[in-house]
Amino acid sequence: xxxxxxxxxxxxxxxxxxxxxxxxxxxxxxxxxxxxxxxxxxxxxxxxxxxxxxxxxxxxxxxxxxxxxxxxxxxxxxxxxxxxxxxxxxxxxxxxxxxxxxxxxxxxxxxxxxxxxxxxxxxxxxxxxxxxxxxxxxxxxxxxxxxxxxxxxxxxxxxxxxxxxxxxxxxxxxxxxxxxxxxxxxxxxxxxxxxxxxxxxxxxxxxxxxxxxxxxxxxxxxxxxxxxxxxxxxxxxxxxxxxxxxxxxxxxxxxxxxxxxxxxxxxxxxxxxxxxxxxxxxxxxxxxxxxxxx
Amino acid sequence: xxxxxxxxxxxxxxxxxxxxxxxxxxxxxxxxxxxxxxxxxxxxxxxxxxxxxxxxxxxxxxxxxxxxxxxxxxxxxxxxxxxxxxxxxxxxxxxxxxxxxxxxxxxxxxxxxxxxxxxxxxxxxxxxxxxxxxxxxxxxxxxxxxxxxxxxxxxxxxxxxxxxxxxxxxxxxxxxxxxxxxxxxxxxxxxxxxxxxxxxxxxxxxxxxxxxxxxxxxxxxxxxxxxxxxxxxxxxxxxxxxxxxxxxxxxxxxxxxxxxxxxxxxxxxxxxxxxxxxxxxxxxxxxxxxxxxxxxxxxxxxxxxxxxxxxx
Numbered sequence: 030x031x032x033x034x035x036x037x038x039x040x041x042x043x044x045x046x047x048x049x050x051x052x053x054x055x056x057x058x059x060x061x062x063x064x065x066x067x068x069x070x071x072x073x074x075x076x077x078x079x080x081x082x083x084x085x086x087x088x089x090x091x092x093x094x095x096x097x098x099x100x101x102x103x104x105x106x107x108x109x110x111x112x113x114x115x116x117x118x119x120x121x122x123x124x125x126x127x128x129x130x131x132x133x134x135x136x137x138x139x140x141x142x143x144x145x146x147x148x149x150x151x152x153x154x155x156x157x158x159x160x161x162x163x164x165x166x167x168x169x170x171x172x173x174x175x176x177x178x179x180x181x182x183x184x185x186x187x188x189x190x191x192x193x194x195x196x197x198x199x200x201x202x203x204x205x206x207x208x209x210x211x212x213x214x215x216x217x218x219x220x221x222x223x224x225x226x227x228x229x230x231x232x233x234x235x236x237x238x239x240x241x242x243x244x245x246x247x248x249x250x251x252x253x254x255x256x257x258x259x260x261x262x263x264x265x266x267x268x269x270x271x272x273x274x275x276x277x278x279x280x281x282x283x284x285x286x287x288x289x290x291x292x293x294x295x296x297x298x299x300x301x302x303x304x305x306x307x308x309x310x311x312x313x314x315x316x317x318x319x320x321x322x323x
Numbered sequence: 324x325x326x327x328x329x330x331x332x333x334x335x336x337x338x339x340x341x342x343x344x345x346x347x348x349x350x351x352x353x354x355x356x357x358x359x360x361x362x363x364x365x366x367x368x369x370x371x372x373x374x375x376x377x378x379x380x381x382x383x384x385x386x387x388x389x390x391x392x393x394x395x396x397x398x399x400x401x402x403x404x405x406x407x408x409x410x411x412x413x414x415x416x417x418x419x420x421x422x423x424x425x426x427x428x429x430x431x432x433x434x435x436x437x438x439x440x441x442x443x444x445x446x447x448x449x450x451x452x453x454x455x456x457x458x459x460x461x462x463x464x465x466x467x468x469x470x471x472x473x474x475x476x477x478x479x480x481x482x483x484x485x486x487x488x489x490x491x492x493x494x495x496x497x498x499x500x501x502x503x504x505x506x507x508x509x510x511x512x513x514x515x516x517x518x519x520x521x522x523x524x525x526x527x528x529x530x531x532x533x534x535x536x537x538x539x540x541x542x543x544x545x546x547x548x549x550x551x552x553x554x555x556x557x558x559x560x561x562x563x564x565x566x567x568x569x570x571x572x573x574x575x576x577x578x579x580x581x582x583x584x585x586x587x588x589x590x591x592x593x594x595x596x597x598x599x600x601x602x603x604x605x606x607x608x609x610x611x612x613x614x615x616x617x618x619x620x621x622x623x624x625x626x627x628x629x630x631x632x633x634x635x
Contacts, residue, residue, distance in 0.1 A: 059478040125370040132363025153590045153608040158381035181373025245471030248582035266473040293477045297469040304468045315527040
């Protein structure tokens with residue numbers, strides 16, 4: 030009986046492993062392909078016998094891609110345009126969620142519904158009027174087109190972070206606040222000293238995801254910045270054009286796949302490093318928020 | 324007699340006092356409440372201002388722009404009523420808009436069910452205890468981190484595992500089916516990796532949902548002789564319904580917003596269309612938005628029907 034059970038569980042495990050490895054391979058195939066091929070030299074690329082293992086590690090691809098992307102400056106720009114809005118967005122969504130969760134505000138339900146609506150409203154509906162709005166105040170092509178909505182709680186996917194903070198703040202008893210109030214703490218002090226430390230998980234989630242969302246956002250920024258502010262993904266988007274500008278039109282016609290893939294790899298490298306460091310936090314923060322539909 | 328009166332008085336006096344303290348308390352409570360509300364609004368104020376300036380105002384403007392010709396003189400936006408002209412142009416004159424619209428609708432409608440099923444399956448597999456669980460969880464979540472429009476358009480056009488090999492048995496079988504069935508299937512296979520890459524967050528939401536189902540329910544079912552199959556249909560799936568609904572909404576919204584979509588590209592390309600500046604894009608975005616809302620409504624309706632049936 031026992032042996033039967035064990036062999037059954039072994040079969041189940043094997044089955045699980047096979048499916049996961051198979052799916053994982055399909056999932057990661059483009060990334061593996063990119064990593065391998067970005068190291069291929071021109072001769073390896075045309076050699077049909079070389080598919081997965083390069084005969085030599087060709088680092089010149091990266092050098093070319095590095096220059097084409099203007100890596101140092103666009104990396105710095107990406108950092109500025111992602112980190113600052115992420116911090117602003119996290120701070121503001123926390124304050125706002127605290128306001129909704131722990132004060133007696135008339136129409137609380139309505140506000141929550143409106144927050145949800147801001148998530149459902151698609152960016153393309155907002156694109157035109159926001160562009161006109163910013164253009165009217167001469168804020169296009171400046172960092173403010175990115176920072177202002179973040180400061181006022183209308184940044185990228187702000188609604189998600191408001192809901193996450195809200196669920197944290199609404200989950201612990203009011204008595205705690207009252208105890209602090211008796212000890213003479215004001216609302217702001219209660220917020221910074223008691224509520225925020227308790228919502229650490231939400232803060233981690235909001236920081237990491239805001240950063241990643243802002244880093245990867247190209248749709249609005251492409252239009253709002255009119256090409257004046259060049260982040261890594263935007264440079265990658267115009268990779269061939271950049272290449273042409275540096276190495277001439279003729280070279281660009283035969284731009285090698287390896288260089289292009291090396292550029293792609295370089296542009297996501299910062300995020301991959303971030304993910305390697307914070308992998309647990311990324312995954313566990315979602316699980317711990319309890320967004321499951323109740 | 325006197326005693327009685329005394330008693331009366333004694334009975335009345337505290338009553339008056341209590342009343343006084345009550346009104347006193349009431350006003351105190353009221354001011355405290357009002358102050359609480361004010362402070363709350365103060366906390367809320369950044370969002371309220373932002374909502375008015377960056378959501379409500381653009382929202383109204385977007386509707387106005389789609390019906391009016393927009394011209395901009397320094398510091399002022401001039402509108403001239405044109406009625407449904409831009410909608411008419413987008414729908415009837417523009418050659419590419421309807422094509423982009425249908426391809427976007429196709430992507431949303433094909434991807435959403437695939438993502439929902441895929442994320443539930445992967446989440447159930449990952450919910451087992453086995454070595455390397457964290458590793459696989461990390462693998463399936465990775466695309467969320469690196470997914471930006473340019474990266475997808477570089478990596479997922481040409482470098483994926485090819486399921487649509489022309490001569491393969493599967494393709495032969497699919498193309499022999501009527502086109503209503505075969506087109507979405509071929510499309511799904513063709514963009515399968517892209518679709519799967521969208522399911523990172525959904526897998527984790529499913530995992531969180533699975534962990535909330537009480538293990539004692541499964542134990543009770545096991546005692547009653549239920550197998551894995553029955554446990555899935557009778558316990559897991561009903562408990563996951565709200566989670567799946569959240570996933571469905573999240574999926575539709577993220578895919579609708581995905582920047583490399585044909586419609587989205589068309590909207591941003593037409594933004595500076597010289598003869599129809601802003602207006603054409605606004606009209607297109609509204610047509611698209613109504614379509615997405617329609618899809619969301621269908622999703623909601625389906626869930627409502629299923630849950631009603633479940634309860635009956």
